[in-house]
Amino acid sequence: MSQALLERDAPGQTKLGIVDCDVHHATRSPQDLYPFLSHQWREHLATYGSRRPSPFTGASPFFKSAPALSRHDTWPPNGGSPGSDLKFLQEQLLDRYGIAFGMLHLLTVTGMDQRNQDFAAAMCRAINQWQYHTWTQQDQRLKAAIVVPGEDAAAAVAEIEHWAGNRDFCQVSLVTHTIEPLGRRRYWPIYEAAAAHGLPVGLHTSGYNGVAVTPAGWPSYYVEEHHEVSISQQALITSLACEGVFARLPSLKVVIVEAGLAWVPSLCWRLDQHWRRMRDEVPHLKQAPSEYIRQQVWFTTQPMDEPENPEHLGAILSWIGWDRILFATDYPHWDFDDPENAVKVRLTEEQRRKVFRDNAHAVYALT
Amino acid sequence: MPFASVYAVEETAVSFANNGAIDCDIHPAVPGMRTLLPYLDDHWREQVTLRGIDGLDSASFPPSIPANGRPDWRPASGKPGSDLAMLQAQALGPFNTRYAICNCLYGASSVFNADLAAALSRAINDWLAAEWLDREKRLRASIVVPVQDTDLAVEEIERRAADRRFVQILLPAGGEAPYGKRRFWPIFAAAEKHQLPVCIHAGSTFRHATTHNGWPSYYLEDYVVMSHAHQAQLLSLISEGVFTRFPNLTVVLAESGFTWLPQFMWRAVKTWRAMRAEVPWVDRAPAEIIRDHVRFTLQPTDAPPDARMMEQTMEQIGTDRFLLFSTDYPHWHFDAQAAVPAGLSPALVQRMLLDNPLETYPRLRETLQ
Numbered sequence: 001m002s003q004a005l006l007e008r009d010a011p012g013q014t015k016l017g018i019v020d021c022d023v024h025h026a027t028r029s030p031q032d033l034y035p036f037l038s039h040q041w042r043e044h045l046a047t048y049g050s051r052r053p054s055p056f057t058g059a060s061p062f063f064k065s066a067p068a069l070s071r072h073d074t075w076p077p078n079g080g081s082p083g084s085d086l087k088f089l090q091e092q093l094l095d096r097y098g099i100a101f102g103m104l105h106l107l108t109v110t111g112m113d114q115r116n117q118d119f120a121a122a123m124c125r126a127i128n129q130w131q132y133h134t135w136t137q138q139d140q141r142l143k144a145a146i147v148v149p150g151e152d153a154a155a156a157v158a159e160i161e162h163w164a165g166n167r168d169f170c171q172v173s174l175v176t177h178t179i180e181p182l183g184r185r186r187y188w189p190i191y192e193a194a195a196a197h198g199l200p201v202g203l204h205t206s207g208y209n210g211v212a213v214t215p216a217g218w219p220s221y222y223v224e225e226h227h228e229v230s231i232s233q234q235a236l237i238t239s240l241a242c243e244g245v246f247a248r249l250p251s252l253k254v255v256i257v258e259a260g261l262a263w264v265p266s267l268c269w270r271l272d273q274h275w276r277r278m279r280d281e282v283p284h285l286k287q288a289p290s291e292y293i294r295q296q297v298w299f300t301t302q303p304m305d306e307p308e309n310p311e312h313l314g315a316i317l318s319w320i321g322w323d324r325i326l327f328a329t330d331y332p333h334w335d336f337d338d339p340e341n342a343v344k345v346r347l348t349e350e351q352r353r354k355v356f357r358d359n360a361h362a363v364y365a366l367t
Numbered sequence: 368m369p370f371a372s373v374y375a376v377e378e379t380a381v382s383f384a385n386n387g388a389i390d391c392d393i394h395p396a397v398p399g400m401r402t403l404l405p406y407l408d409d410h411w412r413e414q415v416t417l418r419g420i421d422g423l424d425s426a427s428f429p430p431s432i433p434a435n436g437r438p439d440w441r442p443a444s445g446k447p448g449s450d451l452a453m454l455q456a457q458a459l460g461p462f463n464t465r466y467a468i469c470n471c472l473y474g475a476s477s478v479f480n481a482d483l484a485a486a487l488s489r490a491i492n493d494w495l496a497a498e499w500l501d502r503e504k505r506l507r508a509s510i511v512v513p514v515q516d517t518d519l520a521v522e523e524i525e526r527r528a529a530d531r532r533f534v535q536i537l538l539p540a541g542g543e544a545p546y547g548k549r550r551f552w553p554i555f556a557a558a559e560k561h562q563l564p565v566c567i568h569a570g571s572t573f574r575h576a577t578t579h580n581g582w583p584s585y586y587l588e589d590y591v592v593m594s595h596a597h598q599a600q601l602l603s604l605i606s607e608g609v610f611t612r613f614p615n616l617t618v619v620l621a622e623s624g625f626t627w628l629p630q631f632m633w634r635a636v637k638t639w640r641a642m643r644a645e646v647p648w649v650d651r652a653p654a655e656i657i658r659d660h661v662r663f664t665l666q667p668t669d670a671p672p673d674a675r676m677m678e679q680t681m682e683q684i685g686t687d688r689f690l691l692f693s694t695d696y697p698h699w700h701f702d703a704q705a706a707v708p709a710g711l712s713p714a715l716v717q718r719m720l721l722d723n724p725l726e727t728y729p730r731l732r733e734t735l736q
Contacts, residue, residue, distance in 0.1 A: 065642055181580040181588075214599030215592065217544040223642040224602045226547075227634050228579070231599070235578035235592045237710075242588045254692040262630035265676075270624055270669040271591055275433045277699065278587045305633050308654070312683060319676075335641065 003232055016353060017100035019360035021300045022141070022204065022257050022328035023093065026068075026083035026108040027133055030133070033109065036126035044119055052113045053210030062213075062225040062353070066334045069107075074332030081108070082332035086138055093331045094141055097173060097339050099113060100357070101366050103328075104135060104144045105204040112150045112175040113207035118150040124159055128139060128169070136168035143366065145173035145202050151306040153189040160190070164197040170364040171200045171255065175207030182236050183243025191245055200363055204234065204257035205229045233259035234267050237293060241271065244284035246292035253363055255298045258330060262305035263317045294321060298363050300328035301355070302337040306344065313345040317355075324365070327356045383463045385706075386717070389724035389731065390467035392568070392621045392664040392693035395499055396430065396448035397473040397491065406490035406497075411483065423474035423487075427541075427570040427593070428698075432586060436555060437699035447697035451502060458696035459505055461704050465721070466731055467696075469508040470568050470621060471494055476514050476539045477572040478688050484513035488523050491704040492533070500532045507731065509537035509566050512554070521553045528561040535564040535619065540596035541571030547600075547607030555613045562729040564662070567600050569593045569622035574682075594669075597623035598631055601661065605635070608648035610660050617727055619662045622695055624669040629683035632657060658686045662727050664693035665719065667700040670708040677710020687712075690719045691727060 004247065027033065030050070034042050056063050066072065068081045074092065076085035087235050094102060112124030125146045131144040137284045148156035163169045172194045180186060182203070194201050202336060212218050233256055240246060240254065268290035275282070275289050285292075299320065307313050317325055329337050339356065360366065397403060400421040404412050414420065424446070428435045436447030440457050448454065459467060474486035488511045495508045510527045512520040525532050536558050538546060546554075546567070558565050570593070576582050577589050577596075597620045610616060634655035643649060649656075671677055681687075694706055707716055725732050 007515065065645075176580070178580050181578055181583045185722070186585060209580065211579055211581055213579055214545065214597040214602075215541045215571060215575055215577045215579075216599040216603070217575050218547075219545050219599065219603055219606070220548065221606050221642075221645055223638055223645050224599075224606050227602055227638050228599065228640065230634060231595050232579035234578060235583075235588075235595060238588055238591050239580065239583055242583070242585055242591075260630075260634060262633060263627065263673065266624075266627040266630060266669065266680075267591075267673050269626055272596065272672075273667065273669050274434070274587055274590050278432070278590070281585055281587050303637065305630060306637050307633050307683065308685070309628070309683070312679070315679065316630075 010024070016098070016357050017099060018327060018356045019101045019103070019366065020093070020099045020329045020331070021103045021255070021326040021360055022302060022330050023102035024083045024107055024330070024332060025089065025104050026081050028080040028084045031110055033123070033126040033130055036129035037122060039348065041119060041122040050109070051115045052208040053115065054208040062222045064222060064334070069334060070332045071334055071336055086135065090139060093329065094139070094351060100141060101360065102142050103170065103202070104131065104142055105202065106131065106147065106205055108121055109208055110175055110346070111147055113177065113209065117152050117155070118148065120158070121152065121155040124149045128159070128163060143364065144168055145171045147173050148190060150174045150190055151179055153186055155321050156190045157193045160193040160197065160199070162179070164199065167367055170366065171202040173202045173204065176203050176205050176233070176236060177209040177211070178206040179209055181239035184238035187253050188245065189251055191252050195249045200253035200255050200367065202255045202257055203233070205233060205259060211335040229258070229261055230260045234263055237297065241289040242282055242285070242291050244282070246296045247285055252296055253298065253328065254296060255300065255363065257300045257328065258302060259299070260303055260305050261299040261320060261325065262303065262307070262316050264293070264299065265316060294324070298324050298359065299327055300326045301343065302328040302330045303335045304337050304344070306340045310328060310344045317345070322351050322354050323359055323362070325355045326360050374619055383720070387463040387465040388692045389719040390458065390462060390464050390696070391619070391691040391724055392455070392470055392666070393467045393696040394448045394698065395469045395471055395495065396456065397447040397471065397494070398449045402496055403490040404485070405678045406493040407486055411486040422695070423478070425472050425474050425477065425570050426573065427589070428472055429648065434590065434699050436697050440697040445512050451499065453646060454696065455503060458679040458694055460556055462694065463658060464505060465735060466505055466507050469499060469506055470566065471495060471508070471511055472568070472570055475511055476542070481513055481516035481519055484515045485523060488513045489526070492523070492527050496532070507532050507534045509533070510563070511537050514538055514542055516686050517550055517553050517602065521557045524554070524561065524563070525558040528563065531730050531733060534565065534581065534728045535566045537689040538565060538567050539570040539572050540567050540600060540623070541575060541577065541595060543572065543574045545599055545603030547603030547605070549607070552609070552612065555609055555616055559613045559615050564617040564619050566619040566621050566725055569597070571596065594624045594627055598627070599658070605649060605653050605656050606646050608646065609654050611648045611650060617660055617662060619664065619691065619719060619727065621664040621693070622662060622667065624667055624670045625686055626671065626680050661689065662691050662723065663689055664691050664695070666693050666695035666698070667704065668708045670710070674709035677708060681711065681715065687715045687718050688723055688726065690715065691718045691724050
């Protein structure tokens with residue numbers, strides 16, 4: 001870490017040079033992508049639109065807590081939706097909190113869960129071009145994820161190969177609501193490509209797959225669906241661990257984004273206990289599932305878990321490992337975590353540096 | 368005994384010997400459809416026979432998998448849990464069991480034909496009464512119901528409720544829809560009326576994939592994520608206002624694990640605080656509702672690697688009334704008698720063995736001195 005970053009003067013309290021591992025930029029409209037789509041796919045987008053296995057053309061089936069899922073004060077004064085105005089995002093997030101790097105996760109348009117797979121690939125390429133030209137090249141603090149058409153592994157690998165080596169892109173991003181569990185082998189070429197290029201795979205809850213949100217069926221309310229985000233991410237980690245993705249690719253790094261983290265210890269206890277009883281079913285695992293998770297998975301903090309006794313949070317973070325935790329704000333969403341008060345437990349200076357800065361530098365190799 | 372401390376085993380051995388225990392989750396196995404034929408009406412006996420309908424063991428618990436039948440609890444032939452004498456010697460005797468609650472997992476709740484589900488539920492309940500409860504006075508049972516059709520489910524509850532040896536209603540964790548939805552409320556009304564807790568037991572009816580990402584490859588994964596179905600049910604029951612509408616209802620989560628509960632409650636409370644306008648009938652924090660209305664069976668425990676962490680988990684759960692002793696016989700979660708994990712206080716163990724089950728099950732209080 002350079003002294004310059006450490007001493008960056010910021011209006012907020014911290015002078016750490018925070019890395020915010022979950023920032024949501026946005027398109028003003030899908031037409032933002034037109035310059036990066038062929039005539040055919042522009043026409044397709046205009047005519048057939050985004051077709052995903054979800055009931056509405058213009059809304060999530062679980063209506064969120066706020067328009068655009070966002071804080072009311074994040075709508076740019078010059079129009080557009082929250083996260084769509086670079087200058088306003090710079091002022092409201094990067095400058096205000098002294099954020100040295102912001103890791104971008106795009107949710108307003110997606111490619112991977114498009115049912116037309118050629119369109120999915122075209123959309124991912126266009127999204128990546130748009131990210132590069134409109135965002136990362138405009139502000140070097142912003143780092144994009146390579147969005148890939150992951151249901152078609154060959155196309156996804158081609159997309160990774162296209163961008164690998166471009167340091168504006170620091171990770172590979174998959175939609176997490178996939179057709180099959182993410183550990184299944186149809187996705188392995190993607191992990192192999194990511195690992196080969198030293199790119200972590202960032203998994204931010206997103207997308208539609210037509211599968212019930214819970215193993216007990218579809219809930220009625222957003223208050224349920226919002227909580228289920230963290231539960232389905234537990235199933236995702238279970239899949240990656242048990243199907244042997246970590247065992248086969250020891251250099252693969254996975255970042256779990258916006259799923260909370262207080263569930264990590266109890267999930268690991270459960271995984272290990274039943275793995276001990278049934279390990280003959282998964283002989284490709286050479287160590288307990290929790291060992292792989294500890295070695296290869298990082299977790300972002302937001303939405304920060306809030307134990308009834310705040311002291312208990314420290315024990316959970318310690319159990320997961322102070323070098324595995326990445327601070328995130330989730331700007332501009334309604335459940336934004338403020339870097340100045342989101343972590344309601346006293347951190348040592350070393351812990352603070354790791355969580356707010358150094359871990360992210362290590363996992364993303366930021367420059 | 369990899370998951371229990373010697374201290375806990377000795378302590379609890381004393382408790383077992385002194386006071387006995389109430390085992391809130393054991394699994395008698397239906398040997399096969401032939402066993403149920405005498406308990407089916409003429410139509411369904413003919414249908415089952417003509418069409419060769421058989422083999423309805425839940426795919427959530429294949430009997431051949433070691434986890435579903437402890438090696439020393441397996442009969443020489445037949446399924447684990449199918450032999451009354453073995454169950455008496457292995458599940459009841461060693462723990463000085465005063466009562467044990469039979470949760471029969473045969474697949475009535477998974478068939479698509481609701482009338483067949485009702486016929487099978489009736490048959491299973493009558494078979495349990497005649498061949499288990501009548502022959503062993505320490506046994507109690509859960510009412511198997513055709514949850515596919517709420518009217519038929521209530522009918523079966525009403526038919527069986529007069530037999531006080533049936534102490535709760537049994538539902539599979541993964542059904543057609545989350546149980547908080549109003550279509551299921553007549554089941555909760557019947558439960559409250561008859562002082563029957565509702566037990567949501569591990570197991571899927573395979574109506575929905577076991578994860579939001581579809582079907583995992585391995586049984587291990589299915590088993591691990593089974594607790595996610597329990598968590599979804601809990602969120603549903605709370606969010607839809609079931610406990611507000613039925614204030615005397617108790618829900619028992621069985622074979623769900625419970626060390627996931629603290630973080631689940633924190634997240635549920637945080638989300639509810641932000642989103643409570645969406646569900647205005649939820650008038651208390653989810654954690655309070657859970658502590659008042661929801662109970663958990665002991666096995667499998669999913670214990671942390673050291674007892675101190677278990678102690679902290681218990682502190683976070685914040686009530687000593689939530690836990691119900693269970694062996695989960697014949698499923699294999701512990702060896703010998705090491706049913707009680709390290710890190711539970713002697714006071715909690717005492718409550719778990721007897722007091723909590725008696726508080727949870729009004730019908731057990733009627734007969735236990």
